[in-house]
Amino acid sequence: MDDISPIRAKSGTNQEGTSAHNRRVMIEALRLNGALSRADLARATQLTKQAVSNIIEDLESDGLVVALDSVRKGRGQPSTPYRLVPEGAFAIGLQIDRHLTRAVAVDLVGSVLARAEANLPFDEPSKGVEVILGLVGGVRRELSQIFAQSEERLVGLGVAMPGPFGLKNSDDKWMMPAWQKFPLLETLAKGTGLNVSLQNDAAACATAERIVGAAHGVDHAVCLYVGYGIGAGLILNGELYSGGHGNAGEIGMALLSPAGPGSTPLEHRASLASLYQHLGLNPADDDIYQQLDGLVTAEDPKIMAWIDGAAHDLRWSVHLIETIFDPQTVILTSGAPEALARRLVEAMHPLLPSIADRPGRNLPRLQLGTTDPWSIALGAAAAPISRAFDPRFSAILKTRSSST
Amino acid sequence: MDDISPIRAKSGTNQEGTSAHNRRVMIEALRLNGALSRADLARATQLTKQAVSNIIEDLESDGLVVALDSVRKGRGQPSTPYRLVPEGAFAIGLQIDRHLTRAVAVDLVGSVLARAEANLPFDEPSKGVEVILGLVGGVRRELSQIFAQSEERLVGLGVAMPGPFGLKNSDDKWMMPAWQKFPLLETLAKGTGLNVSLQNDAAACATAERIVGAAHGVDHAVCLYVGYGIGAGLILNGELYSGGHGNAGEIGMALLSPAGPGSTPLEHRASLASLYQHLGLNPADDDIYQQLDGLVTAEDPKIMAWIDGAAHDLRWSVHLIETIFDPQTVILTSGAPEALARRLVEAMHPLLPSIADRPGRNLPRLQLGTTDPWSIALGAAAAPISRAFDPRFSAILKTRSSST
DNA sequence: GCTATTAAGTCAATTCGCTTGACTTAATTA
DNA sequence: TAATTAAGTCAAGCGAATTGACTTAATAGC
Incomplete structure (x- = not known):
């Protein structure tokens, strides 16, 4: 990975880089806004109509965007919106x-x-x-x-x-x-x-939430993942942050639970692994998902107790995440059945006071993200x-x- | 700050942006490497010799760089190194x-x-x-x-x-x-x-450490600041990260100390404010700095006890920071006298095992940064x-x- | 119903910074 | 002394955005 040369420097750029960036900006704009005309894109990206026209033409011939029926929205020539081509x-x-x-x-x-x-x-x-x-x-x-x-x-x-x-x-x-x-x-x-x-x-x-979920178009978000283990996916400045060696956000084994006798790692108290252990279930069971779902629906006391305990710890985690990252929102995702995740989020409320508790918020401090077991894939x-x-x-x- | 238009999109770019970026890349390269010839810069930035020549000529006429005496370093025409002009x-x-x-x-x-x-x-x-x-x-x-x-x-x-x-x-x-x-x-x-x-x-x-200190040229570093309060300055992807509202890293009042009866905020146990309180000193005293320095030099038992306690908490903080950010290095800076900060860093060793404890490290896990009281300014x-x-x-x- | 107005989008020429490839300069090596 | 190697320049070329005039097609107002 290291350069042969001992000289440290960032790379320069040229027109190719400019063009590549502008293409990406168009694609992102269409992804975030659905369908936009060339004029819309020109305004939104600060480029000229002509530049946008050329880029859109390129993208269209590359099969990445396609024109929709033109729409009249007042005076002037009707606009032709473009949208992304999924395929x-x-x-x-x-x-x-x-x-x-x-x-x-x-x-x-x-x-x-x-x-x-x-x-x-x-x-x-x-x-x-x-x-x-x-x-x-x-x-x-x-x-x-x-x-x-x-x-x-x-x-x-x-x-x-x-x-x-x-x-x-x-x-x-x-x-x-x-x-x-x-x-x-x-x-x-x-x-x-x-x-x-x-x-x-x-x-x-976090990447999944960003492309199709609650972090869509949000530049600063932290995705708290409660699965077999516990981790945080960091969206900082609009990009996934991975740290110096790809391990940023591996918070599961760090001590985040402030209270409790003999400070246990978060992962031992709020992960699904801890839940299986608490319930005496075997995570390798094929119908483990259904078992959990059934227990939650039945409001089984043991699972409710675990939810309360986990929510207590996760509440502190959210507080810590807000304090450290100052994100626009925190998203809880989980490999657990949706009913369980929803209960967990509910049990986490009211959230602890934090710097996120500020005037003029437009996103909730904590959201329930996707709980589809396929969302990691x-x-x-x-x-x-x-x-x-x-x-x-x-x-x-x-x-x-x-x-x- | 918000756009009038509801359309969300990043800005595009053009040749001006290209040029601006390349100028900045040159300046950064000279800052990190001291003095470089045009050929060096061309190799390091991936730009052509000609492009570099033009940019350097511009920077020279803007008074930002200056040529040094040419140096012979083997076969071929001697190179003319350039360096930044401080003024x-x-x-x-x-x-x-x-x-x-x-x-x-x-x-x-x-x-x-x-x-x-x-x-x-x-x-x-x-x-x-x-x-x-x-x-x-x-x-x-x-x-x-x-x-x-x-x-x-x-x-x-x-x-x-x-x-x-x-x-x-x-x-x-x-x-x-x-x-x-x-x-x-x-x-x-x-x-x-x-x-x-x-x-x-x-x-x-963190900004100070980046321009002249231990974070010079490091892309992923966290600066743990122990002053009147406690905070973390985040260098992520080579830039200061401020979060969604400029408050990222305000960890002082978050609970980071896992142990201890009744979990106290880090700031109440490891900040200089807590030290002043512990020692019964008045932080508004003009000679407070000298007082602390004297106590440390004399190995005063009370200050040594505080150092031990603070080091214990800060050790956990470093562990948590490493776990969350996966940085290349953690830098402890302080408004305290250097002798005190040095003692603190020593007392923090051995550090807790963490993901930072990996093979092939080239930077220490924890470094003592500047303790100049003027470094914040x-x-x-x-x-x-x-x-x-x-x-x-x-x-x-x-x-x-x-x-x- | 006609005209003015407004907005989307195109055309053609221009600009500007990087690239290309040949060339010059100036050193070391054999 | 000649070959080689590397730094750096020259001049033409290229490509992507810009510029400003123009076309197209709708609504608004009289």
């Missing part, structure tokens, strides 16, 4: 979890077009990779049956798995030690021929889409040059 | 604290050229502004006596004061309620004719310099257009 690009998302793996194919606007899942051997990555490549191949085939040109419009494979990554001693039984050491990304890149990227599951949740798939099409600083910079 | 730009920094205010004038490379301080009426902003404007006027005059052209090269006035800003109920006695309500920035902008920007004191410390002054000259996403984007 303009596709990506594959892969969730690798402790007990199973899921693959999805999504389009440019984040709709899931194909999905598949399988059990995964916890400690045998080399065998697991076979399973994974089979799944990926399956959704790719399914996708190409729906859209013949999907293969040439595939922008990448996004992988989400529990972090943290790249540590010295991966002996924590909660993690997946064998998988941590396996050269997964390289193997998948070779096996699929796609660009592969990695994020942890909380980051994937969706977020994984959204990462390559975002990298390819969203405006970002690094997309403007030059990457190589002949250095004449 | 190419100036900025004024202003620290407003509970008991006093400080103003400094700095140049492009962050050297302090003039300084002044004064006491400040805690609860009378309208009178205080008079004092402040007097101080600023003083350092400006002093500066212009050293460099006649300083006025036309002044890029702004940076203000640092204890946050958080813009809250509903500013009734916390630790804050400065009267000042929070006063339209300070507007008044200062009118009174000085300069662009005014605001950050909290921890952010200012320096950081305040560095903010306008950074905004004017450092590469950043927002500097590329268009700001207005005739919208023809």
Whole structure:
């Protein structure tokens, strides 16, 4: 990763970078606003009508946008709105979890077009990779049956798995030690021929919320993910923040519970793993989701007690997140059934007073995000889409040059 | 601040943006590497020699860079290194604290050229502004006596004061309620004719560390500031992160200490305010700094006990910061005498195991940053310099257009 | 129903900063 | 002394946004 040269400097840019940025800005504007005319885009992006016209023409011929029927909205020539073409690009998302793996194919606007899942051997990555490549191949085939040109419009494979990554001693039984050491990304890149990227599951949740959920168009949001583990996905300045080594937001094992005898890690008190333990359930059960849903609907006292305890701890986590990040909103996402997540959010209210408790808010301090169990895989798939099409600083910079 | 149009979109860019970015990249490269030839710059920035030549020529005629003697370093024509001209730009920094205010004038490379301080009426902003404007006027005059052209090269006035800003109920006695309500920035902008920007004191410390200290050239660093209060200044992706409303990192009043009976806010256990209270000292004393220094040198038992307690809490804070941000390094800065800060850092070792405890580190997990009491004012002054000259996403984007 | 007005969008010429490729300059190596 | 290597310049070219005039197509007002 490091440069050969000891000189530290950012990359410069040129007209290509300008053009790439402006294309991305158009795409993002259409993603956030639905459909816009060239004139709308010109006003919104501060570019001239002519520049917008040229870019839209390009995007249209690339099959990324399409014109709708013209609309009259008062005096003047009617405008022709453009919208994104969902089948303009596709990506594959892969969730690798402790007990199973899921693959999805999504389009440019984040709709899931194909999905598949399988059990995964916890400690045998080399065998697991076979399973994974089979799944990926399956959704790719399914996708190409729906859209013949999907293969040439595939922008990448996004992988989400529990972090943290790249540590010295991966002996924590909660993690997946064998998988941590396996050269997964390289193997998948070779096996699929796609660009592969990695994020942890909380980051994937945040990415999913950003493309189709509550963080859509929000520049500062923190996504608190309550799954088998607990993590935070950080949207800062409109981009996912991953830290120096891709492990930002791995808050599960940090002590966030202020009270309670002998300060327990948050993950031991508010994760689904702690819930399974509390209830004496086996997380590997096929119908675990239904079991939980049933218990919540029945208002089972044991699960209600856990909700109260977890909500207490999570309340403090939200307070801490607000204090540290000063986000516009906090989004709680979960792998749990929606009824459970909703109860949890309700039990977290009233929230603790914090700097987020300010005049003129336009977003709620805490929102319930998606609880679809497939949202991590969706977020994984959204990462390559975002990298390819969203405006970002690094997309403007030059990457190589002949250095004449 | 909000757009009139309901359309949400990022700004586009054009050749002006390209050029502005490339100029900034050159300046940053020279700042980080000392002196570089045009060929060096071309390699480092990925631009062509010709492009670099043109930009350097521009910067030279703007008085921002200057050529040094050419050096032979092997075969080929000798290269002509360029370096930044310190007097190419100036900025004024202003620290407003509970008991006093400080103003400094700095140049492009962050050297302090003039300084002044004064006491400040805690609860009378309208009178205080008079004092402040007097101080600023003083350092400006002093500066212009050293460099006649300083006025036309002044890029702004940076203000640092204890946050958080813009809250509903500013009734916390630790804050400065009267000042929070006063339209300070507007008044200062009118009174000085300069662009005014605001950050909290921890952010200012981080800005100072970035321009001349331990965070120089580091893209992911967290600056833990132990002053009258406690805060964190966040350098993320090479830029100061301020959150959605400028209050990111205000961790002092968040509960970060896991242990201890009845979980006390970090600020009540590890700030200098808590130390003064512990020692029964008056922070308004003129020689408070010397008093502390003396006590540390004498290894006074009471101060040693406080150090142990504070170190215990701060150790957890560092762990939490590492877990949440995954930074390359954590920098402890303080308004305390260096001997005290050094003791504190020593007492914090050994650090708690964390994800930062990884193979292949090249920076220490925890470093002692500057303990110069003027560093907040320096950081305040560095903010306008950074905004004017450092590469950043927002500097590329268009700001207005005739919208023809 | 006619005309003025307003707004969307196009056309063609221009501008501006980076790129390209050949060239010059000035050192070291053999 | 000649070959080689690297820094840096020259001049033409390119590409994407800009500019300003123009066209198109609607509504508003008389």
